[in-house]
Structures are given as structure tokens and as C-alpha cells.
Amino acid sequence: DIxxxxxxxxxxxxxxxxxxxxxxxxxxISTWLxxxxxxxxxxxxxxxxxxxxxxxxxxxxFSGSGSGTDFTLxxxxxxxxxxxxxxxxQTNTFLGTFGQGTRLEIK
Amino acid sequence: EVQxxxxxxxxxQPGGSLRLSCAASGFTFSNYAMSWVRQxxxxxxxxxxxxxxxxxxxxxxxxxKGRFTISRDNSKNTLFxxxxxxxxxxxxxxxxxxxxxxxRGYWGQGTLVTVSS
Numbered sequence: 737d738i739x740x741x742x743x744x745x746x747x748x749x750x751x752x753x754x755x756x757x758x759x760x761x762x763x764x765i766s767t768w769l770x771x772x773x774x775x776x777x778x779x780x781x782x783x784x785x786x787x788x789x790x791x792x793x794x795x796x797x798f799s800g801s802g803s804g805t806d807f808t809l810x811x812x813x814x815x816x817x818x819x820x821x822x823x824x825x826q827t828n829t830f831l832g833t834f835g836q837g838t839r840l841e842i843k
Numbered sequence: 844e845v846q847x848x849x850x851x852x853x854x855x856q857p858g859g860s861l862r863l864s865c866a867a868s869g870f871t872f873s874n875y876a877m878s879w880v881r882q883x884x885x886x887x888x889x890x891x892x893x894x895x896x897x898x899x900x901x902x903x904x905x906x907x908k909g910r911f912t913i914s915r916d917n918s919k920n921t922l923f924x925x926x927x928x929x930x931x932x933x934x935x936x937x938x939x940x941x942x943x944x945x946x947r948g949y950w951g952q953g954t955l956v957t958v959s960s
Contacts, residue, residue, distance in 0.1 A: 737905075770948050772888070779938070779953060780888060786946035823888050827942045830876035830893040830902075837887045 738762055738826050742835025749814050750843045757809040757838045759824035764804050768828040771800055771809045773820045780823065784809065816842055845869040845949045847939050852954030859929050863954060865922040865939030870949075873897065873917040876942070879924050880950075881935035891937070892924065906932070929958045 739762040749755050759769065767787035772780040782791050784800035787807055797812045811818055819842045824835040851863040865877070879891040892913040893902045901913050912925040922939050936953040943949060 768942075768946060770946070774888075779936075779950065780882075782948055782950075785948060789946065791947070821887075825888070825890075825948070827946055827948060830895075831878040831880065831890070831940045831942050831948050832893065833890045833904075834880075834888045 738765065738828060738833055740824055740826055740833050740835040742824055742838055744838060745836060746839040746841065748841040748843050751814055751816060753814045755811045755814055755818075755840065757822055757824075757840075759802075759807045759809070759835050761805045761807075761826055765826050765828045767803045768826060769800070769802070769807050770825045770827050770831075771798075772823045772825065773818075774823065775820045783822075785827070811840075814840075814842065818842070845943075847941075847949060847951030849937065849939050849951045849954035852937065852956045854957045854959060855929055856960050857930055857958055859958070860925070860927045861929065861956060863924040863926065863937055863939075863956070865924075865951060867920045867922065867939075867941075870943075872915075872920040877913075877915060877922045878940050878942075879913065879922075880938045880940055881933075881956075882938075883932070883935040886935075889935075894922070926956070929956075931958050934958045 741760045769787045771784040774780045788800045822838045846868045848866045878893040894913045910928045914923045938953045940950040
């Protein structure tokens with residue numbers, strides 16, 4: 737099984753800050769990685785797929801990068817509505833295992 | 844338009860069984876591996892199980908191995924999850940999902956399973 741390790745588990749940042757979340761796969765998954773945003777009581781929302789492809793309608797302040805085993809989600813200028821939990825997911829052969837999640841709090 | 848519609852969630856007693864279904868439309872169902880994902884209240888997302896397009900290969904997370912069985916009926920564009928020996932730890936929202944050719948994921952809206960006496 738492919739294990740996904742996400743860090744940090746939580747982060748607190750101010751509006752306008754640049755925030756980075758990292759995700760590491762236990763084996764090479766090429767660019768088969770997705771990032772999701774989830775707000776309390778809501779279903780997960782896909783932000784990025786194939787490591788760096790931004791889903792239509794997602795603000796351009798979100799970006800993803802990486803390949804192989806190391807991946808990054810970056811929010812370039814944090815907005816109040818970005819307060820949420822973020823998950824990475826490997827999509828190597830099918831929608832598979834998730835990282836543990838990163839809780840993002842706005843100061 | 845891709846649509847995934849889960850059903851079958853319910854309140855079930857510990858030790859009981861339940862069968863979830865996911866009706867798919869808007870894509871060639873048999874071409875894609877399908878997955879079940881769940882989220883327990885207040886917890887993170889957990890991949891549960893997956894099945895190849897033709898159904899010949901199945902995969903399970905450690906927490907459900909031996910208790911859950913994934914299957915599909917490609918003639919009816921439907922995915923199933925048979926859940927046996929249910930415990931409180933299986934209480935969750937269950938989603939069906941798949942990865943499109945480009946890598947984009949598609950999810951249903953979920954069906955709620957509650958295991959309680």
C-alpha cells in the first residue's frame with residue numbers, strides 16, 4: 737500500500753501570508769496526486785489534480801507542485817475563506833490513500 | 844455530466860450488515876477503476892476499497908479487509924460495497940469516487956452509515 741505523509745498537521749497564518757503544505761508518498765507516484773479542501777460539515781472539494789492542475793473555478797492563489805514522492809500545496813496570499821482542512825491523496829492507479837490532513841487557521 | 848449517486852446508508856446495529864450502492868452516469872463506467880472513501884465524524888478522509896474497471900482486481904484498506912467486499916455490475920453502471928461485522932468504528936459518510944483519465948477525481952455526495960444499538 738502507498739502511504740501518504742502530510743505536514744504540518746496544523747498551521748496558523750495571517751491574511752496575506754504565503755502558506756505551504758507538503759505531502760510525501762512512500763513510493764514513486766509520478767504526478768498522480770490530488771489536493772482537497774474541506775470545511776466543517778461539508779464534503780471535500782477538489783482543488784488540484786495531477787499534482788499541479790488547478791480545477792476550473794479554483795482561485796489562482798492555490799498552486800501545486802512536485803513529482804515522484806514529494807509534493808507541495810501553496811497558497812500564495814492567504815484569504816479568510818481559506819480556513820479549512822487540506823488533504824492530499826495519491827491517485828496512482830485509482831483514488832487511493834490520503835494524507836492525515838492539515839488544519840489551516842487564520843490568525 | 845459525470846454523476847455518482849450513493850445509496851443504502853442507514854442505522855444498523857453492531858455486528859450487522861449493510862450494502863451500499865453507487866449509480867454512475869455520464870461516463871463509460873467499465874473503463875474506470877472505482878473507489879469507496881469514508882469519513883468518520885470529526886476524523887480525516889480514509890480510503891476504504893477499490894476495484895478495477897472489469898472487476899477482476901479488488902483492493903482493501905487494512906481496517907476493512909475481511910469484512911467488506913467491493914463489487915460492480917458494469918451492465919447496470921453500479922458499484923457496490925457489502926459491509927459485514929459492522930462496528931462503531933465504521934460509522935461514517937461513505938463516498939464513491941473515481942479518477943478520470945486526466946487524473947481529476949470525481950466524487951458522489953455520500954451516504955451516511957451509522958452503527959449503533
